[in-house]
Amino acid sequence: MRADAVRNREAVLRAAGRLFDAADDPERVSMDDVAAAAGVGKGTLFRRFGDRAGLIRALYEERAERLYASLEPDPGRPAADAVGDLMSALLRFKIENRALARAFENAGGGPYTASGYDRLHSRLTGLMTEARGPDSADFLAHALLAGVRSDLVEHLGDWPEERLRAGMAALVRSVLSGGGSPGRPER
């Protein structure tokens, strides 16, 4: 990649980051805004990132990468605790990046198109399988991740963070404890 291309890519990501962080409603950050703030032509934006969703995804995953890195599996840590740690970190991340996260989760294709989602999901599935067996672990991992959807976090925006964390902890505990017998029909 040419030197100026690299420079511009960086400038765009920085500018977009600033704009989204400052925005109340991420939908109202336009591509023109980003281009202007980055001091770059619109064509450059689209050539580099494909479309709006692409730009947002690139920015989001860049930040998420740092999160994932801080979550390297620790073989010594019990699986149940690891699940709690992960969800807790994820919750903090969503709070700190709520505007960007909202933009990302509403952009084309929803949250499930990001490579990061699959990583999180399979990691969680693994940990839960280890902690409580494989039954429905797959779905439960999805459910856990749904519990930190950015617009839910936003909706609960005026709860004291304490209460949010308590709720999250209760959810994790529930899901890990397994619940009653699985196969019993409803009657």
Add this chain to the structure above:
Amino acid sequence: MRADAVRNREAVLRAAGRLFDAADDPERVSMDDVAAAAGVGKGTLFRRFGDRAGLIRALYEERAERLYASLEPDPGRPAADAVGDLMSALLRFKIENRALARAFENAGGGPYTASGYDRLHSRLTGLMTEARGPDSADFLAHALLAGVRSDLVEHLGDWPEERLRAGMAALVRSVLSGGGSPGRPER
């Protein structure tokens, strides 16, 4: 309300319903499309429903109303079972109306602006409080509802419905069973 107004309102809702049901990507159903399909001018659309989100909400809540009606509280039914029933019905509803539900949940303000959400949420909170006490019941109810977000259902679209239901049942069971001690600090 004048007779023609009533007629047109109905025509619009029917047409919109058809279009969303047939759509792969609900974002691509335009207001012009709806107006044309309903045989009505665009002005009529906006005068009646305010904006796109308003139309979608009206349509969604109309259908949801039938769902809620079929879920009238039954004092004889144990709370835990009632939670299962509700989530199960909700899951079916989201599957049957996935395009519309996606349109609705992505339209202005997210899913939490609908009056229906609050009703469901407080109903669930009540049932869960009855079944397992009030601790974090509020948050857990939100989490349960997040588990049937339309784009998650869509993402899991190729799972056999059986598996989905099993997962949902496991989630409900977990959340109702309560999990371990709440206050214990992490390490």
Add this chain to the structure above:
DNA sequence: AACTTAACGGACCGATGGTCCGTTTATCAA
């Protein structure tokens, strides 16, 4: 039948995502 006024409808507007193409410039070989 005459009148009032709610309702209509489609031309019109502004904003936005995305494209196109003539121009600039990084890179590299001679």
Add this chain to the structure above:
DNA sequence: TTGATAAACGGACCATCGGTCCGTTAAGTT
């Protein structure tokens, strides 16, 4: 250093879409 090449640029341009406006129509009333 210079000249050739193609990658990268940028902003005018386009299409679409949500939403508004206002002259026209027709429902309801007396």
